[in-house]
Amino acid sequence: AQKITQTQPGMFVQEKEAVTLDCTYDTSDQSYxxxxxxxxSSGEMIFLIYQGSYDEQNATEGRYSLNFQKARKSAxxxxxxSQLGDSAMYFCAMREIPxxxxxxxxxxxxxxxxxxx
Amino acid sequence: EAGVAQSPRYKIxxxxxxxxxxxxxxxGHATLYWxxxxxxxxxxxxxxFQNNGVVDDSQLPKDRFxxxxxxxxxxxxxxxxxxxxxxxxxxxxxxxxxxxxxxxxxxxxxxxx
Numbered sequence: 001a002q003k004i005t006q007t008q009p010g011m012f013v014q015e016k017e018a019v020t021l022d023c024t025y026d027t028s029d030q031s032y033x034x035x036x037x038x039x040x041s042s043g044e045m046i047f048l049i050y051q052g053s054y055d056e057q058n059a060t061e062g063r064y065s066l067n068f069q070k071a072r073k074s075a076x077x078x079x080x081x082s083q084l085g086d087s088a089m090y091f092c093a094m095r096e097i098p099x100x101x102x103x104x105x106x107x108x109x110x111x112x113x114x115x116x117x
Numbered sequence: 118e119a120g121v122a123q124s125p126r127y128k129i130x131x132x133x134x135x136x137x138x139x140x141x142x143x144x145g146h147a148t149l150y151w152x153x154x155x156x157x158x159x160x161x162x163x164x165x166f167q168n169n170g171v172v173d174d175s176q177l178p179k180d181r182f183x184x185x186x187x188x189x190x191x192x193x194x195x196x197x198x199x200x201x202x203x204x205x206x207x208x209x210x211x212x213x214x215x216x217x218x219x220x221x222x223x224x225x226x227x228x229x230x
Binding site for chain 1: 150161165206221223224226
């Protein structure tokens with residue numbers, strides 16, 4: 001069974017600074033995908049970034065990058081140059097990839113990020 | 118393209134009453150998911166449909182929850198009778214066959230009093 005662990009219930013960061021949100025995962029599959037979502041107070045889940053288990057390079061999307069360490073089973077999200085609008089709940093999630101596998105996402109418990117002016 | 122539509126946006130009911138939520142996925146998305154998100158927690162999968170067939174409903178409390186997806190398009194999730202612990206946001210999502218094409222709706226926030 002897949003499991004996602006986010007050990008930081010809450011984080012604070014000063015505006016314009018970088019912040020790292022931690023995520024570790026557990027799976028017996030060799031092929032899997034890792035996701036980060038942002039959930040503002042309005043409730044919608046916004047896709048931020050994706051990393052495949054066989055991707056050799058860390059994924060980047062604008063100010064978001066994923067620090068993928070396969071041997072350690074960690075997939076930390078790095079947000080550079082934080083903005084006030086980044087204040088939200090952030091979820092790490094995983095799904096299986098092999099054909100025939102269920103494609104559902106398994107989520108961690110989330111990290112509430114607050115950006116301070 | 119239009120997003121995943123959910124209604125109602127908010128619902129308040131008394132315990133032991135029944136309630137239904139509706140979801141219309143993105144056109145062409147064969148897979149539809151219902152997630153339950155209790156305050157302060159990550160979303161938990163309740164049921165997954167592929168077209169109008171159930172792929173996984175192992176975490177659906179079947180004594181009180183039911184879901185259907187007629188004609189492989191929109192879906193309804195019902196709770197009967199509701200309990201206090203059912204208070205949560207119910208998220209609907211749909212996806213294509215590609216690796217990361219998930220789209221979530223805005224959710225229905227249910228409060229059971």
